[in-house]
Amino acid sequence: MKTVCIEEQELTKQIVQEIQKGEVDKAVKKLRQQAANSSLLPPSWLLKTADALEHNNWSILSEEFINMDFIGKNGYFLIIAPYRISRQCQGKVTLSAIYGKMHDNQEPSIEQLEHLIREKFGNLNQPIPVNLSFTEIASCGNVCGESGEAFIVPNGWPFPNSVCGPALNNAKEQGRRFSGSSRECIQKIFEYETANLLLGPLEDEINGERYRHVDTQVHEAGHASGLGFSFKDKNLLFQNYSYAGVEEWRADSLGFEFAACTLPAQEAGKLVAVNFCIRFGLDAHRLGGLEKDTDVYASLVSLEYLFQNDAIYVTKNGQLALRNLSYPGLLQAVELHRAQALSLTRRELNLKSPTGIFYLYKVDIHPSTQSIFQALVMERCQGLWAKLQ
Structure with a gap:
């Protein structure tokens, strides 16, 4: 059995390589070959993927993607489809492939987050996207490497109603980014003690991956709050990078609120630290800059509210420093983020148009x-x- 699994994994890697080389016909042939004897990946998904590639019909993958039936019994999965990313206000679509193994990490529960949203806003207008963390085995296209996405949002795939499917968080790529340029950026931007506080949760060898997972899950709950991300997307309400940037900031800030309601202040503060490492150590440096990029703008908005809350200051050495150097203090630093995001979300629910x-x-x-x-x-x-980019 072990030999069979190894052979199947090698065949799956070969399929990803064929996609990378543009040899779609060879990939289709190997997908059908694998489906005949697959023990790790769902045969139905493999066959439908082959058909989708052959006929350029991605709708046939929609239902199984939304229902997460593309994941095998032991957590292995393979997705092959065009994937869209946005860089400098420009969309880029590339046939992409991601092969990996899901982690068994289900906190916080979707039910708990749904209850919180209804408690704070009265109703829930869309399901909370499930965030699944995974370890990458092979990849290509827009979901690969430093220029691709480490957090693979569902609406990037061309499947109808894909926004109802899961978001995929690439733990391997996230870890690589955090341990490299992101870590160095945080150390350049923030004074020594503040930088150490922010980097601490990510450098926790036991819990670092869990903190990243929980941060992205509460962020997705933030997107589901109010009118809901899928409604806004369908109604073309993200017409420029700034509207989308405020939506990203809103999701961050509601994520802080949900964390504060479900976790001890020490743990909730650590999620804020993870978020700041992403926003200031990674997103703020996308090449689109302040006038083009959604994530850069979201980072700027976050800094604005830190200053408004008097939670941060500039040192004599020209670095940013937190006034309260503790994780509960970091949670207090985003009190204005949380209050403004709650107010904004309630106001959007009362809009006539x-x-x-x-x-x-x-x-x-x-x-x-x-x-x-x-x-x-x-x-x-x-x-x-x-x-x-």
Whole structure:
């Protein structure tokens, strides 16, 4: 049995390699070969993937993706399809493949988060996207390497209603990014003790992966709150990078709120630290910059509210420093984030027309905040993320 599994894994890797080389016909043939004797991957999914590749019909994968029937008994999965990413306000679609093994990590429960959303906002307008963490085995296209996505959002796939499917969090790629340029950026941007506080949860060899997982799951719950991400996306309410950036900030901030409601302050503060490492150590340095990129703008908005909350200051050495150097203090630092996001979400639920979001989703950024962000965050890390687009 062990030999059979090894052979099947090698065949799956070969399929990913064929996609990478553009040899689609060979990949289709091997997919059908694998489906005949597969013990790790669902045969139905493999056959439908082969048909989708052959006929360029991705709708046949929709139902099994949404229901997560593409995952095998032991957590192994293979997805092959065009995947769309956005860089510098430009969409880029590439036939991509990701082969990996899911982690058994189910906290916090979706039911718990759904209860919180109904408690705070009265109703839940869309299901909370499930966040699945996995270890990558092989990949290519827009879900591969530093220039691809480490957090694979469901609406990037072309399957109808894919937004109802799971988000996939690549633990291997996330770990590589955090241990490399992201870590160095945090150490350049923040003074020594603040940087150590922020990096601590990610450098925890036992719990680091769990913290990353929980952070992304509460973030997805944030997206589901209010009118819901899928509704906004379908109604073209993210017409420019700034509206989408405020939505990202809103999801972050509601994630902090949900963490504060479900975890001890020490643990909830660690999730804030993980988020800041992502936003300031990674997202702030995307090449689109402040005038094009959603994630850069979300990072700027987060810094604005840190200053408004008097939670952060600039040292004499030109670095950012937190006033309260503890994880409960870090949770207090985002109190204004949480309050503003709660208010914004309640206001959007009371809109008479969804297009009112164009008015609501505007944040006044103080000129000094923008100057500090450009000089002490973006310019300080130039060159470290040369491949990030």
